[in-house]
Amino acid sequence: MRLPPLALARIIGLPVCFLTWGVLHQPRPSFIIRIPTFPRMPPLLFYLLAAITLGFGLMVITARNPVTSALSLASCFVGLAALFVSLDAYFIGTIQILVYAGAVMVLFLFIIMLLDIKAEEGKQPNLAAIVSGVVVAVLLVTQIMTVVGHTKLAEQTPQNTPLVLNKETTFEIAKFGGPALPTITKDIEAGTLPDAKLIGFTLFNQYGFHIQVVGLLLLVGTVGVVVLSKREKTPGGAA
């Protein structure tokens, strides 16, 4: 008897979250200047997270049952969010979990449940499509690896590009865009990275108009969904 996918996702996902959080947030002695990069992030952890992301990603495209695909995608996104956190992008990692693993996956599961989609039993997979998909994917990965291997930029590590968090940084921010907010200033002087605050600062200082456009897009999307899912009044009409 195989383990049901939901249980599998829970068994693997939760420990991964806690493990990542625990390893990345080891308590440090207070007399050492706290720099929130991860010089001690073990390479093994990166490979584990990459394996989770890519392994579940592979399960998404190989599973016969759509429910398995959806739950694998959720696990894939949890691994991806952990990779974001390892890149000092706490806020992006959080909204990755909230929006993708939370909202979007629930939407997918609702649709699968509502439409009552069965697994593709007994259907022959389209061999030509599979071969062409694999060939295109392999070509793309080869190309990307070649380009990355020949780029000087790709050799940067968190060690040779550390974040600078001290009073000079605060001054630079004040010069850069608008008045420095005291809440950001205090955090940086204390040696922590105020990630969400800095994203909010950037968004509302430089991209205020874009935020409104995105808000309008969400409104249009909502109206469009309502219109699309309304049934036609005419009997027998092609809804």
Add this chain to the structure above:
Amino acid sequence: MITLGHYLVVSGMLFALGLAGVIARRNILIIYMCLEMMLSAANLALVGFSRFHLVNGLPDYTAQSLVFFTITVAAAEVAVGLAIIVALFRSKQSVETEVITKLQG
């Protein structure tokens, strides 16, 4: 030692997986999931570049703002796309791409 290249290769492999899924699968729902995977792979590359391109000693938050917008647009796209899939299922009673041949002439 983990470099930016490692993150870029993981991002590229995730994108390639999504692309292979879009080409090879016939279920529209799974094609949509693969689209989401490709968008997230692009986000990983953006966040990687953001971390390693320091502006005044801080990560480049322009890239992370772009990721924020990408996630928002992807969420809206999923909502509309799933509504289209529901409408399609109502008229065709299937979510396979092979039954949609109306434009084939």
